[in-house]
Amino acid sequence: MRATVTIEKDILDELMTETDAKSKASAVKKAIAEYLRHRKIEKIKAMKGKLKFEKTAEELRHFER
Numbered sequence: 001m002r003a004t005v006t007i008e009k010d011i012l013d014e015l016m017t018e019t020d021a022k023s024k025a026s027a028v029k030k031a032i033a034e035y036l037r038h039r040k041i042e043k044i045k046a047m048k049g050k051l052k053f054e055k056t057a058e059e060l061r062h063f064e065r
Contacts, residue, residue, distance in 0.1 A: 015028070
């Protein structure tokens with residue numbers, strides 16, 4: 001999918017440097033992927049203490065499927 005986005009040159013240059021990307025598109029793709037990964041991690045962390053497990057970590061480790 002193609003999209004046109006206006007990004008300030010200095011920000012895009014810094015992004016390309018930080019991601020070691022060879023193109024603007026790959027730098028933006030890497031940044032978006034990292035942002036989404038970070039958001040998923042935050043959602044998982046937010047569930048801390050809200051889930052109830054009936055088996056211990058040891059039991060889950062050795063559970064046969």
